[in-house]
Amino acid sequence: MNLISVEHLTKEYRVHERPPGLMASLHSVFHRKYKIARAVDDLSFSIRSGERVGFLGPNGAGKTTTLKVLSGLLHPTAGTVRVSGFDPRRREHDFLQRITLVMGQKQQLLWDLPPADTFTMNRAIYDIPKQEFDETLSELSSLLELGKLVERPTRQLSLGERMKCELVAALLHRPKVLFLDEPTIGLDVSMQAELRTFLKKYNERFEATILLTSHYMDDVTALCPRVIVIDRGHLTYDGDLTQLVHKVRPHKRIVLRMHDGKQETHDVAPSDLKATITRLLSGDPISDLTVEDPPLEEVMRDLFAERGDRVTNS
């Protein structure tokens, strides 16, 4: 059953245009020029309950705008959107109770108070029974190893610690739909891995549906069997992540590690794989050989290169 359904979604912004400089500034007092920027253009897709979906595209592709429409923050210019049976733009309380939106660059934690106070506030706002609150908080704290972090003022926490607390604050009401907009941005590699593991466990434990955007392709590879790719607001791919890789970069990558520590890579067509491996093994002695798909970063770069865009994964 589809939990999220997006049909012909279009979202336009009215943008004030003004060249730099004082004269242009004065001119704009009397003659303001506006242009319509179409962030999302006739986008359609659907997501079933419990799926984990990566939402990919270059900067400015319309990913965040789509997430904001899905969570009810923005009103669509055209098209229909349903999430868990609700029209998000109405922002009904029952709808807000079922979803959460985590934005890596925005925070809900109260800056000068410990995260525990934000949790208490959210308990009141979401009307979470005390026992359920204690259970969820204890479970999430243990999964994320929060310990005494929650008792320190938010402003004294590191970015990673803050992000963990943000996730707890966002998940205390046990939402069934998670919109995650670059949740691991700015975190170190180990913290990213911790969050990925946590999100996977949350998805399995609560059968939650996850729609994730990320600049880190490792997030997508680890979490999302399915990806939706958009470019300039248009849908360009919707399907299995592995198939996308094979479609864009059909070759396999052989990585050789030599005894002297040097490394070689060979990109070969699947049909030539056996012959190439045989040839390589008969050459110089090697310490290790692996056959991999090309990294998703490269796949995405290829996917958008034709359009002359910057690629998401920098």
Added chain:
Amino acid sequence: MSRTLKAFPTLLRIGLAEAIAYRAEFFIWMLTMTMPLIMLALMSTLAEEAPIGNFDSPRFVSYYLATLIVRQLASSWMVWEMMREIREGTLSMRLLRPIHPLSGYAAESLASIPMRALFSTPIALIALYATSGRDVTRDPALIFAFVLSVAGAWLLNFCISSIIGTLALYLDSSIAIWELWLGGFMIFSGYLLPLSLFPPWFQTLAHVLPFSYLQALPVEIITGLHGRSGAFWELGHQWLYALSALGAMLLFWQRAIKRFSAFGG
């Protein structure tokens, strides 16, 4: 609605904790509202030789100290917070919660009142001591009317502050409009000078505009410038204004929020 009422005590508690966390900045902010003390020094000196209108020197003392106290208790500065959150896009976080965002702003504004009361209480005691309580009403009905009028003044202040803050969804910034409003407030609210010292046409105009209900009415009630019937008649006007402003604020918010485009990503 019931969810909001249930959550409100917690929101007030958290708001107070925030006000305490910002205590230094908060007290400095409150000190910027000491204009009545300057006017007190000026007008009470002028009135030493002869009363000005019906105000002698001790009455000026009562009036301006009451003005200071009412301003501390009934003002609302949410406009700054709203404008900042709209411009930076952090309003998103409030919109995602299943309670009306304006309830959250209201709780934050109300939660700062105990801290302001901490500042106002010594002033009230000074006023009582300095004037021997001569110009402070002892009529329980008027004291009750005073409490209601402070509540009405806060509600009216909050609604107007929120409406101007919400204008930031239409304009790049609504600061200029807020400054314009404050200009009107200074002149027509009795904040700088008691309204009864102005010519009759000015008093009529001030009576029609909302400014006097934000400030002058509670001050006039507590300093005994109104009898019972006059006080409750004016109180009715004030609450009519306050409830109309509440309705206007909710309608305007509902309409304006559709324009929210989460500036700043």
